[in-house]
Amino acid sequence: MENILNHIGIENYLFLSVILFCIGVFGVLYRRNAIIVFMSIEIMLNAVNLLFVAFSTYHQDAEGQVFVFFSMAVAAAEVAVGLAILVAIFRNIGSIDIANLKNLKG
Amino acid sequence: MSTVLLIFYILSAFTLATAFLTIYSKNPIHSAIYLVLCMVSIMGHYLLFNAQFLALVQLIVYAGAIMVLFLFTIMLMNLNKEDEVHKPRMTRYAAVIIFILLCGVLTYVFVDTKPIMGEYDVTGQDFQSIKVLGKVLLNEYMVPFEFVSILLLTAMLGVVLLSKKEKSTR
Amino acid sequence: MEKNLVLIVLLAPFIGFLGNVFFGKKAGKGFAGALGTVAVAISFALSVYFFLQVNQTGKPIAVTLFDWITVSNFKLDFGIVLDQLSLLWLLFVTGIGSLIHLYSISYMHEDENMHKFFSYLNLFVFFMITLVVGSNILIMFIGWEGVGLCSYLLIGFWYKNQDYNDAAKKAFIMNRIGDLGFLIGIFILGSMFSTLDYAQLKAAITAGNVDTTKLTVAALCLFIGAMGKSAQLPLYTWLPDAMAGPTPVSALIHAATMVTAGIFMITRLNFIFDLTPLVQNIIAIVGAVTALVAASIGLFQNDIKKVLAYSTVSQLGLMFLALGLGAYNVAVFHVITHAFFKACLFLGSGSVIHAMYHEQDMRRMGGLRKIMPITFATMMIATLAISGIPPFSGFFSKDEILLTAFHANIPLWIIASLASIMTAFYMFRLMYLTFYRDFRGTEEQKHHLHESPSLMTLPLIVLAILSLVGGVISLPFGGSWLNHYLAPLFNGSHAEHHLGTTEYILMAVAVAGGLIGIGMAYAKFLKGGAVPKEDHEMTGLAKTIYHKYYVDEGYMALIVKPINGLARFFRDTLEPALSQLVFSLGSLANGLGNLGARVQNGSIGLYLFAFVIGFSVLFIYLFLA
Numbered sequence: 001m002e003n004i005l006n007h008i009g010i011e012n013y014l015f016l017s018v019i020l021f022c023i024g025v026f027g028v029l030y031r032r033n034a035i036i037v038f039m040s041i042e043i044m045l046n047a048v049n050l051l052f053v054a055f056s057t058y059h060q061d062a063e064g065q066v067f068v069f070f071s072m073a074v075a076a077a078e079v080a081v082g083l084a085i086l087v088a089i090f091r092n093i094g095s096i097d098i099a100n101l102k103n104l105k106g
Numbered sequence: 107m108s109t110v111l112l113i114f115y116i117l118s119a120f121t122l123a124t125a126f127l128t129i130y131s132k133n134p135i136h137s138a139i140y141l142v143l144c145m146v147s148i149m150g151h152y153l154l155f156n157a158q159f160l161a162l163v164q165l166i167v168y169a170g171a172i173m174v175l176f177l178f179t180i181m182l183m184n185l186n187k188e189d190e191v192h193k194p195r196m197t198r199y200a201a202v203i204i205f206i207l208l209c210g211v212l213t214y215v216f217v218d219t220k221p222i223m224g225e226y227d228v229t230g231q232d233f234q235s236i237k238v239l240g241k242v243l244l245n246e247y248m249v250p251f252e253f254v255s256i257l258l259l260t261a262m263l264g265v266v267l268l269s270k271k272e273k274s275t276r
Numbered sequence: 277m278e279k280n281l282v283l284i285v286l287l288a289p290f291i292g293f294l295g296n297v298f299f300g301k302k303a304g305k306g307f308a309g310a311l312g313t314v315a316v317a318i319s320f321a322l323s324v325y326f327f328l329q330v331n332q333t334g335k336p337i338a339v340t341l342f343d344w345i346t347v348s349n350f351k352l353d354f355g356i357v358l359d360q361l362s363l364l365w366l367l368f369v370t371g372i373g374s375l376i377h378l379y380s381i382s383y384m385h386e387d388e389n390m391h392k393f394f395s396y397l398n399l400f401v402f403f404m405i406t407l408v409v410g411s412n413i414l415i416m417f418i419g420w421e422g423v424g425l426c427s428y429l430l431i432g433f434w435y436k437n438q439d440y441n442d443a444a445k446k447a448f449i450m451n452r453i454g455d456l457g458f459l460i461g462i463f464i465l466g467s468m469f470s471t472l473d474y475a476q477l478k479a480a481i482t483a484g485n486v487d488t489t490k491l492t493v494a495a496l497c498l499f500i501g502a503m504g505k506s507a508q509l510p511l512y513t514w515l516p517d518a519m520a521g522p523t524p525v526s527a528l529i530h531a532a533t534m535v536t537a538g539i540f541m542i543t544r545l546n547f548i549f550d551l552t553p554l555v556q557n558i559i560a561i562v563g564a565v566t567a568l569v570a571a572s573i574g575l576f577q578n579d580i581k582k583v584l585a586y587s588t589v590s591q592l593g594l595m596f597l598a599l600g601l602g603a604y605n606v607a608v609f610h611v612i613t614h615a616f617f618k619a620c621l622f623l624g625s626g627s628v629i630h631a632m633y634h635e636q637d638m639r640r641m642g643g644l645r646k647i648m649p650i651t652f653a654t655m656m657i658a659t660l661a662i663s664g665i666p667p668f669s670g671f672f673s674k675d676e677i678l679l680t681a682f683h684a685n686i687p688l689w690i691i692a693s694l695a696s697i698m699t700a701f702y703m704f705r706l707m708y709l710t711f712y713r714d715f716r717g718t719e720e721q722k723h724h725l726h727e728s729p730s731l732m733t734l735p736l737i738v739l740a741i742l743s744l745v746g747g748v749i750s751l752p753f754g755g756s757w758l759n760h761y762l763a764p765l766f767n768g769s770h771a772e773h774h775l776g777t778t779e780y781i782l783m784a785v786a787v788a789g790g791l792i793g794i795g796m797a798y799a800k801f802l803k804g805g806a807v808p809k810e811d812h813e814m815t816g817l818a819k820t821i822y823h824k825y826y827v828d829e830g831y832m833a834l835i836v837k838p839i840n841g842l843a844r845f846f847r848d849t850l851e852p853a854l855s856q857l858v859f860s861l862g863s864l865a866n867g868l869g870n871l872g873a874r875v876q877n878g879s880i881g882l883y884l885f886a887f888v889i890g891f892s893v894l895f896i897y898l899f900l901a
Contacts, residue, residue, distance in 0.1 A: 004110065004154060004155055004156070007108050007110035007111055007114075008110060008111055008114045008154075011216075011217070012114065012118075014213075014216045014217075015213060016118050016121070016122070018209060018212040018213050018216060019122060020121065020122065020125055021212065022205050022208050022209045022212065023122065023125045023126055023129065023205075024125070025204070025205065025208055025888055026129065026201055026202070026204075026205040027128070027129035028884055028888075029197075029201035029204060029205075029881070029884055029885060029888065030129060030197075030198060030201040031129060032881070033134060035134055035137075035176065035179060035180060035183075036128075036129065036134060036137055038176075039128055039129075039137060039138070039141050039176065040128075040129060042141065042168070042172065043125050043128065043129075043141070043144065046144070046145065046148050046168070049148075050148055050151055050152075053151070053152060053155055053157055053160060054155070056155075056157070056234070057155050057157075057234075060231070060233055061233060062233045062234055062238060062239055062242050063242075065157055065159070065160055065234055065239060066239070066242055066243060066247055068160055069159075069160065069163065069239075069243070070250060070254060072163055072164070072167050072168075073254045073257065073258060074254075074257065075167075075172070076167050076171060076172060076258070076261075077257050077258055077260075077261035078261075079172050079175060079176075080175065080261050080262070080264075080265045081261050081264050081268070083175055083176070083179045083265075084264070084265040084268035084269045085268060086179065086183075087179060087182060087183070087268070087269050088268050088269065090183050096183065098880045098881060099879065099880075099881065101880055102877070102879065197881065197885075200885060201885075204885070204888055204889065204892070207892055208888065208891075208892055211892050211895050211896055211900070212895070214900065215895060215899045215900065218899060218900070
C-alpha cells in the first residue's frame with residue numbers, strides 16, 4: 001500500500017491546517033454572535049485534528065488517530081455543554097451577543 | 107500533477123471556502139450549513155488518508171450530532187434573522203491584521219521545523235483499519251476510553267441540568 | 277558527686293520557685309513559706325560545706341557543665357566556679373536569704389499572694405547564685421538580668437498601687453541603662469580576648485600585650501553597669517523608690533545582696549580594673565560623691581525606709597570608694613558587714629511597719645522602745661554598727677575604708693568621714709524618732725502596737741549578733757582572716773596597714789566623728805524633742821534636700837521632657853509626613869491598578885484579542901527569536 005503523502009506532501013497539509021486554524025481565529029475575533037464563535041472554535045479543532053491525522057500517516061502510527069478520537073469526544077461534550085450554557089444565557093438576558101456579556105468585569 | 111494531488115487541491119479549496127463562508131454568512135443557519143459542508147470536506151481528507159474509522163466518526167459526530175445541536179439551538183433562539191450588529195470598524199480591521207499575523211507566524215513556525223520533503227516511509231503494515239484501531243483503543247487506551255464515556259455522561263447530565271427551566275420564576 | 281552537690285546549690289531555689297509557681301496556691305501559705313525557706317536553707321547548708329572545704333584546701337572548685345557557645349575561635353563553656361569570692365557571696369546570699377525567707381513567712385502571712393511572693397524570692401536567690409557562681413561574664417550577665425527582673429517583680433509586688441508599679445518600672449529602666457553599659461563592656465572584652473572566662477581572661481590580661489585604651493573603655497562600660505545595679509550617682513534614684521516593695525524584699529534585694537552585685541563584678545574582674553587607673557579614679561570619685569550626697573539626703577527623710585535606702589546608697593558609695601582605691605578586700609569586708617547590719621535594720625523597720633499598720637512616716641511614731649523591746653535592741657545594735665562605734669562590725673570595715681582613703685587621697689578621706697558622720701546622725705535620728713519619747717500616731721495604731729512574732733524576731737536576733745561580731749573576720753590588728761582568705765584572688769597584696777600612731781589617731785577621729793553625729797542627734801531629737809516639720813512647712817536648704825536635691829525633677833526636665841517632646845514631634849509632625857509618603861505610594865499603586873482595571877472591562881472580544889496576540893507573541897518568542 002502506498003503512502004498518500006508521496007503524492008501530496010506533508011507541507012501542503014501543514015499550510016491547509018494553518019490557514020483553516022487562522023480562519024477559526026479570525027471568526028472568533030470577527031463575529032459577535034456567540035454561536036458563530038462556537039462554530040469558529042469547531043473549525044479550529046478540526047484544523048488540529050486534520051494535522052494529527054496527517055502526521056499519523058507520516059509516522060505510520062495509530063496513536064495520532066486515537067488522539068483525534070479522544071479530541072472529538074471532548075469536542076462533542078464541549079459543544080453540548082457550551083450550547084446549553086448559551087441557551088441559559090439567552091433565556092436570561094435575551095441575547096447572545098458577546099458584547100453584552102460583561103459579567104467578567106472585575 | 108497526479109490525480110491525487112488534484113483531488114487534494116479541490117478538496118482543500120472547498121474546505122477553506124466553506125470555512126470562510128461559515129464565518130462570513132450573516133444568517134446563522136447559513137453558517138451552520140456551510141459548517142456541515144466544511145466538516146464533510148474534512149471527512150474527505152480523512153478518506154484520502156484511508157482513515158476510515160475517523161472519517162465515519164467525523165461524519166457521525168460532527169456532521170451529524172454537533173450540527174444538529176447547532177441547528178436546534180439556532181432554531182430555539184430564533185436567530186435566523188440577520189439582525190446582528192457588526193463590530194466596530196477598528197475591531198474588524200484588527201481581526202484581519204491578526205489573521206494575517208497569525209497565519210504568517212504559524213506557517214513560518216511549521217516551515218521552520220523543516221519536515222522531510224520527498225520520500226516518505228511505507229511500513230506496509232496495517233495501522234489504521236477499524237479493526238486495528240479498535241484493538242489499540244481497547245487494549246492500550248482502555249482506561250482513557252472508559253473515562254471518555256464518563257466524560258460524556260457527565261456532559262449529558264450537565265446539559266440537562268443547565269437547560270432545565272428553573273422552578274422559581276424570577 | 278561534687279558536681280551534683282554544686283548543682284543542688286544552684287538549683288534548690290529554682291526548684292522552690294517551680295514548686296511555688298505550680299503548687300503554691302493550692303498547697304496553702306504554710307507550704308509556700310516552708311518550701312521557699314527550705315530550698316534556700318539547703319543551698320545555704322551546702323554553701324557552708326563547700327566554704328569549709330575551700331577554706332581548708334584553698335583550691336577553687338570548678339565544674340564545667342557543658343559547651344555553651346562555640347563560634348569560630350570564640351569558645352565559652354557553661355561552668356560553675358566556687359572560689360573564695362563566690363563562696364563568700366554565696367554564704368551571705370543564701371544565709372541572709374534564708375533568714376529573710378523565715379521572716380517573710382510571718383511578715384507576708386496576711387497577703388493572699390504569698391506563694392507568688394515566695395516564688396519570686398526563690399527565683400531571685402537562684403539568679404543571684406547564678407550571678408555569683410558562673411565561670412564567665414556571660415553567666416554573670418544572665419544572673420544580672422535575672423535579679424533585675426526579680427527586683428522589678430518584687431518592687432511591683434503590690435501591683436494594685438500605681439505608684440508601686442511606677443517605682444518598679446523606674447528601677448527596671450534605670451537598671452537597663454546600666455545593663456547596656458555592662459553588655460557593651462562584655463562585647464568589647466569578648467572581641468579583644470575571644471573569651472569571657474574569668475580564668476582565661478585573667479591569664480590573657482596578665483600576660484601583657486593588651487590595648488590599654490580599649491581596656492579602659494571596657495572597664496568604664498563595666499563600671500556603668502555596676503553604677504546601675506549598685507545605685508551610684510547618677511543612676512541611684514531608683515533605689516529609694518524601690519522601697520515600694522515589701523520590706524523583706526528591701527532587706528534582701530535592695531540592701532544586702534542584689535545591689536552589691538556591682539561590687540562583686542568589679543571585685544571579680546579586679547585584674548581588669550587594676551590595669552586602668554583612670555577608671556579606678558572615676559570609681560573612687562563617684563563612690564565618694566555618692567556617699568556624701570546620699571547621706572545628706574538621708575538627713576531629712578521622714579520615711580523610715582527611705583532613710584535606710586539612702587543610707588544603703590551612701591554605704592555602697594563607700595564600698596565603691598574602696599574599690600576605686602584598689603582595696604578590694606576592704607570593699608568585700610564592708611559588703612559583708614553591711615549586709616548584716618543593713619538587713620537587720622530593714623527587717624527591724626519592717627517589724628515596726630508591721631506593728632504600725634503599714635505606717636512608714638517616722639513623724640507618726642515614737643516611744644516604741646517599751647512595746648517592741650527585741651526590735652529596738654536589735655536595731656540599736658545594727659545602728660551602732662553602721663555608725664562605726666567599736667566594737668561593732670561596721671566600725672572595722674568602715675574604718676578600713678577610711679584608712680585606705682587617708683593613705684591614698686586626703687580629700688576623699690574628708691568626704692568619706694563627713695558621710696559617716698552624717699550616717700551616724702541620721703541613723704540615730706531614726707532611732708530617736710521611732711523608739712523614744714511619746715507615741716505620735718493615732719489611738720487606733722497605739723492600740724494595735726505589739727511586738728512581732730518570734731518568726732520575725734529570730735532573724736533579727738541572728739542578724740544583730742552577726743552585726744555585733746561580724747568584724748572578727750578582718751580585725752585590724754594584723755593577721756586578718758579575710759585578707760588571707762581572699763589573697764589568691766588579687767594581684768599583688770595590698771600591704772596591710774601597720775597600726776602606727778597615725779592609724780590609731782584616725783580610728784579615734786572616726787569614732788569621735790560617729791559620736792559627734794550621735795551627739796547632735798541626741799541633742800536635737802531626744803533632749804530637744806524636735807519632730808521634723810510637715811512637708812509643706814519646710815523651707816530653704818532643708819526643703820531642697822528633702823526633695824533629694826530635685827534630682828528626679830532634674831531628670832524629668834533634662835531627659836524625660838525632651839524625650840517626650842521629641843516623641844511628640846515624631847508623633848505629630850514626622851509620623852503624618854511619613855504616613856503621607858507611604859500612603860501616597862499606596863495611592864499610586866491604587867491608581868495604577870485602576871488604570872489597569874480599565875483594560876479589564878469585561879468585554880470578551882477584547883480578551884480574545886489580547887489572548888490571540890499574546891499567543892502569537894509567545895510563539896514568536898519561543899520558535900522564532
